[in-house]
Amino acid sequence: MALSPRLEVRQAQSLTLTPQLMQSIRLLQLSHLELNGFVEAELLRNPLLEREDGADGEPAEPVERPAETGAVEDTVTHGERIQSAEAIAEGYDTAVENVFPDARTDAGSGLARGLGFGAEGEAPDLDQFVATRPLLSDHLTDQVNLILKTAPDRMIARHLIDNLDEAGYLAASLEGIAEQLGAEIEDVEAVLLAIQGCDPVGVFARNLAECLAIQLRERDRLDPVMAKLLANLELLASHDVPALLRAIGCDREDLADMIGELKSLDPKPGRAFDSGPVEAVVPDVFVRPAPAGGWQVELNSDVLPRVLVNREYYATVAARTRDGAGKAFLADCLQTANWLTKSLDQRAQTILKVAIEIVRQQDGFLTHGIAHLKPMTLKMVAEAIDMHESTVSRVTSNKYVMTPRGLFEMKYFFTTAIASSDGMGEHSAEAVRHRIRQLIDAEPAGDVLSDDTIAEILKREQGIDVARRTVAKYREGMNIPSSVIRRRQKKGLERIA
Template identity: 75%
Template sequence: MALSPRLEFRQAQSLTLTPQLMQSIRLLQLSHLELNDFVEAELLRNPLLEREDGAEPGDAEPAQPPERSTEISAYEDTVDRGDRIQDATSIADGYDTAVENVFPDQGAQDQLVPSTRLDRNGASEGGEAPDIDQYVASRPVLGEHLEAQANMLLRTTADRLIARHLIDGLNEAGYLTLDIAALAEQLGAEVADIEAVLGVLQGCDPVGVFARTVPECLAIQLRDRDRLDPMMQALLDNIGLLAEHDMLGLMRAVGCDREDLTDMLAEIRQLDPKPGLAFDSGPVETVVPDVFVRRGNDGAWQVELNTEVLPRVLINRVYYATVSKLTRNPAEKAFLSDSLSTANWLTKSLDQRAQTILKVASEIVRQQDGFLTHGIAHLKPMTLRMVAETIDMHESTVSRVTANKYIATPRGLFEMKYFFTTAIASSDGGVDHSAEAVRHRIRQLIAAEVVTDVLSDDTIADMLKQEQGIDLARRTVAKYREAMNIPSSVIRRRQMKNLERMA
């Protein structure tokens, strides 16, 4: 067959992800905090966007821009107009006189209410006083706190240099992770000198920092309280027996009776095994629900969005029309057109995101009616595909919507991902069971144990099969038990016997 060039017409369909479509998809998986940060950045960048202050979109009337007798560029009117506003001090300097001579009441006002306005970086530019809610109390940093103490306790420059390296070697809990010998070789110092500096630093606040192990951390705190006697030191040396709940072996190793051991354990419980966490500088964020679920008057579940966390923005079209009439530069016209297009996309994407969250949450509530009514034992197995097929969406969309979203129910506050659990088949051919409900039942069985009847993993598996027809292997029961931080039956039996003897 001869090869020759030719023309062909083909008709095909394809989906192209535009940058705006990709951004809309990304908005779905943002939490309300991340979404508000994104919208705030758009408000600063786009002059046509403005935040809606508690009014309905149809009721908001954008402010009319001031009429100007001369033509101005769009860039000047949208970006530089704030820079052209002078405060009282600038005007007075232009007349080479004091502020009181130009504005007699300005001095008294400055003394009563400072005229400040925050820019995007939080700096004062003049205007209204900032809201106190814009400020948060600064928390001390562990490194700075310790370095200030080291500068007062250590006299020589060499010792302070060693102290800075030791402070840098602390983890977030306040434990020293550096190798002393390696640090001595790095600094060209003697190990004894570093140990001496370390001994001084171990007396810093918070007490217990610069320890290398948990027993050493507890020993530093007990020494500070003058409670580190030989018997307490023996207890710290055999703390592994305490972790194994071997109280009899611990009493033999320490050489004490039951009453002394009880008193020493009470003292240890008052100590802080991670003293450095008190100086954690990470922000504390409160979980705020995105969706509320309530029981209606008719007995049906009502699902509604938390409007307090949804950013609401408006497009100032009057401002756009006025400025575009005064614009002659093609680049400025393109800037205004792009700003209007971006503003339209953002408002549409925010509305679509809210409707999608509400749609997915409503389907979750519908399928998990048994959980909301009766509790975790009635939690049904549910997958992303089950929800996606019901509401006619793609599985990946449901996954993005449920990421970092929380739903408040009469049963408590849950992450949306909590309701998606794997199914465990029933041995009698009945309804499948949720893995979370099975874990809850295992927890209940173990909580009801007595010292004479501690359940093994095999016994728990047999009880689940007999009671509810749940066919689980022993290793699966062990996996669920370990995931809930529940020790084995041997350790649980030992714990119960020790508690019984200590009582």
């Protein structure tokens, strides 16, 4: 059979992801902050969109003030009733400075102006009086300008400040800074030594031992024995008390006093200053006990952007538009506005649908606590609500649920299953982690539980069939040291005490 090119027409069905469909999918995984930013950009770009401010979209009618003012009156509205400083001082037959020392005496300045009100009787901006925490770099720059006298030294100090991390430690080497600035290493070391006493004490340190040494030197407590303790911090971290006593050359009582003094120091002095804006976590869904039993699930309307399509404005502008480019722009704006309002409503309904199913499957956790957290996967929720797993994954990303047991990310409720030894049920991995932490917290100093022992206890008490390797993995994930280190720590604390 000879091969030859030819044309054929075939009919087939396929799923095509349009740009708007892809955008709708992307809206599902946005947090409420990212979603509000996207909606704000659309409001600026699309003239047919407007924000729904009230429940009915109409502004509230102004409330008429009564003619008579009570004891507590509106200072802004009745600011003109306040007498001037000169009039009040004249009534007391004295000078203005004796009555209002801080008041201005130039023409037209009255008591209202001295209180912070403008000439028009406007209220002062309260944001001007809110105390703000300074940045660490600004706080150190002010001190460096007073300590150092020459411009080259100040330039080196400024470069050292720029290389501090959030904890106040110097993140760059002195050799690298000297090479970058073209300065001598001795000059950089001299500047560093001069500014290491800045507030907060401990900044500009290159490691933990130096940070603690700077603070002890400020307290005049950096004696040779304390210096030896700082040089052997790794022994202190491992609670190897016998080796620590041999290295330092002191008794247990002195060691306990020095450790107590180290605990009073700040290992991260730079954390006391703002390093950037801190965003509070706002829940997307509220779960409350229902009056008739069960749970009431509702969306947080405060974080849901509500927009409307102004069709009256569209009709007015469309009737006056004659050119094709203008009509095409209006048609695109109307289509985008309709798509956005529909997508926002669909996104809210999808979040609510997924949240209701999570609450239904995790009723035991909400009622009795983490020990009753059931194993749940994305597939289980997707099949229950007739959605795809990827949709559930996007919906639960960056979303938070406020429950009677606290604020949780939606992803928290999805845990793997651990088989039961009797084959009658499964246990949630998060519940197993919680039980492991409980067993380790309750263990006595003389009977520290090994991973094998914990696995045996879980199997004997709760029928959880878990291997020693799994216990070790969960323990390491919770930053809990091994039984050998825990035994050494507990015995070390007993010896020091």
